[in-house]
Amino acid sequence: xxxxxxxPYYVLEFGDELVYFTPYTITLFLLxxxxxxxxxxxxxERQVDIAFGGDAYTTKxxxxxxxxxxxxxxxxxxxxxxxxxxxxxxxxxxxxxAMVGITNVGIVAAVKSPHVQNAAFQYGLVAxxxxxxxxxxxxxxxxATGSLSMIELAKGTLPAVPFVAKAxxxxxxxxxxxxxxxxxxxxxxxxxxxxxxxxxxLSSLLIFLRVIEVVMLG
Amino acid sequence: MIAELVLATxxxxxxxxxxxxxxxxxxxxxxPPVWQEILHMLKFSFKSTWVPATASATLFIGVxxxxxxxxxxxxxxxxxxxxxxxxxxxxxxxxxxxHGFGLSSGSPYGKFGGVRSVISAASEIxxxxxxxxxxxxxxxxxxxxxxxxxxxxxxLLFIAFPAxxxxxxxILSKMPSGPFSIVESKELVSxxxxxxxxxxxxxxxxxxxxxxxxxxxxxxxxxxGQVPILWMVVGMVLLVISLSFACALTPMLSPFxxxxxxxxxxxxxxxxxxxxxxxxxx
Numbered sequence: 001x002x003x004x005x006x007x008p009y010y011v012l013e014f015g016d017e018l019v020y021f022t023p024y025t026i027t028l029f030l031l032x033x034x035x036x037x038x039x040x041x042x043x044x045e046r047q048v049d050i051a052f053g054g055d056a057y058t059t060k061x062x063x064x065x066x067x068x069x070x071x072x073x074x075x076x077x078x079x080x081x082x083x084x085x086x087x088x089x090x091x092x093x094x095x096x097x098a099m100v101g102i103t104n105v106g107i108v109a110a111v112k113s114p115h116v117q118n119a120a121f122q123y124g125l126v127a128x129x130x131x132x133x134x135x136x137x138x139x140x141x142x143x144a145t146g147s148l149s150m151i152e153l154a155k156g157t158l159p160a161v162p163f164v165a166k167a168x169x170x171x172x173x174x175x176x177x178x179x180x181x182x183x184x185x186x187x188x189x190x191x192x193x194x195x196x197x198x199x200x201x202l203s204s205l206l207i208f209l210r211v212i213e214v215v216m217l218g
Numbered sequence: 219m220i221a222e223l224v225l226a227t228x229x230x231x232x233x234x235x236x237x238x239x240x241x242x243x244x245x246x247x248x249x250p251p252v253w254q255e256i257l258h259m260l261k262f263s264f265k266s267t268w269v270p271a272t273a274s275a276t277l278f279i280g281v282x283x284x285x286x287x288x289x290x291x292x293x294x295x296x297x298x299x300x301x302x303x304x305x306x307x308x309x310x311x312x313x314x315x316x317h318g319f320g321l322s323s324g325s326p327y328g329k330f331g332g333v334r335s336v337i338s339a340a341s342e343i344x345x346x347x348x349x350x351x352x353x354x355x356x357x358x359x360x361x362x363x364x365x366x367x368x369x370x371x372x373x374l375l376f377i378a379f380p381a382x383x384x385x386x387x388x389i390l391s392k393m394p395s396g397p398f399s400i401v402e403s404k405e406l407v408s409x410x411x412x413x414x415x416x417x418x419x420x421x422x423x424x425x426x427x428x429x430x431x432x433x434x435x436x437x438x439x440x441x442x443g444q445v446p447i448l449w450m451v452v453g454m455v456l457l458v459i460s461l462s463f464a465c466a467l468t469p470m471l472s473p474f475x476x477x478x479x480x481x482x483x484x485x486x487x488x489x490x491x492x493x494x495x496x497x498x499x500x
Contacts, residue, residue: 023295023300023301023304024301024303024304027304027307027308031284031288031311034280034284035314038276038277038280041276042274042277042280043274043276044274045272045274045277045278045322045323045324046272047272047324047326048272048324048325048326049326059272059324185336189317189321189329189332189333189336192324194274194318194321195274195276195322197321198277198317198318201313201314201336202311202314205310205311205313205314208310209306209311212303212346213303
């Protein structure tokens, strides 16, 4: 069970820090990379609104300045997601996760719609609150095992990780946008700009998938 | 392996054709021939293709390639006995694909289909608990290890029956015309795929065929074990017939009810998973 995601194909070491690619993490990393490339090369769609019951419709336009800001935030979100997918350090994982929460708010913050702004504000509150158990979980990992390295935890030679540390970590990730907290995010998806908005849902899902691997270690 | 991939796609589309036929016969309609979905895929391959003027063109096209890519990867993972966790991840990421399909066109129907897809993400959590329950028994997430475990201990269908039920419901939520098919319900025209026509729709049909084969074969491998190919085919046909009965006899739920039912299933599965983990059943 400790060697959950398979034997790493490749390990890149930066002193104590390291990045590793297993079949599982490389799948998630490639998805994050693909959609980040879409953000880089796509232009936003012109969202059509229909007045149901009538035949009137309007298309929403995104201004250049708004598009630039949102594209920047979506790329930052993609980079944070990629980092979270391949990092071998639990503290770095929590940092990337927190960054995903912040950039998710940023992706829709420039949209001039009260529904979207309200949803972004509410989601921002949940995401910020969730950073407490998120970083708390990492702290308990360090206190209980003396290491934050996923490779060391996977070896099974360190003391067992307390259940509460894993629970905190999962709770923190759920707060960044998984059920039931994604209810606020659904309203954020009203915003036009598909290539950017899709990063909000993709990043949360990827982080959730990665934390499943993380909590199985140790 | 290309031949296996094509065969899996065609067989998956045939299963979807059987699904439509069985539903029609239960409802006392003649229904389309069982190879209708294969004809659909071929027909769309040669129809005129366009990108809507309002669409985000790169995403509109790119998401079709991603859809085919992820299920091709899942197919190879299943048939090489790889990690069940990767299949689980790909299944969840299919939500993002549906979301991308819906949002990229600019159409409000597609957008609502895409948003419903993300909102119904609760349906994926039972799959995770199901996978976790299997791992508690088999001590591995690798399909080849799970198959070996069943050769010694017997099918997981009997050992972890609630996990099988949960995975069955997850597959049901992905079947067309089912109680949880809110992403493509008719008040949204065709939901997230409304604006994808021509070659793009043909690509989506290929993805649906592959997805059906992968999910069904995963279910049989995980809960019954390695069986001869003929029995695998028979098992998949029986599985699709049972799903067709569920789809034909159950009305489509409203989005709210759909998410509520899936959340209840999630809660029950979490209780089951906790019972296994704490009770040390394995």
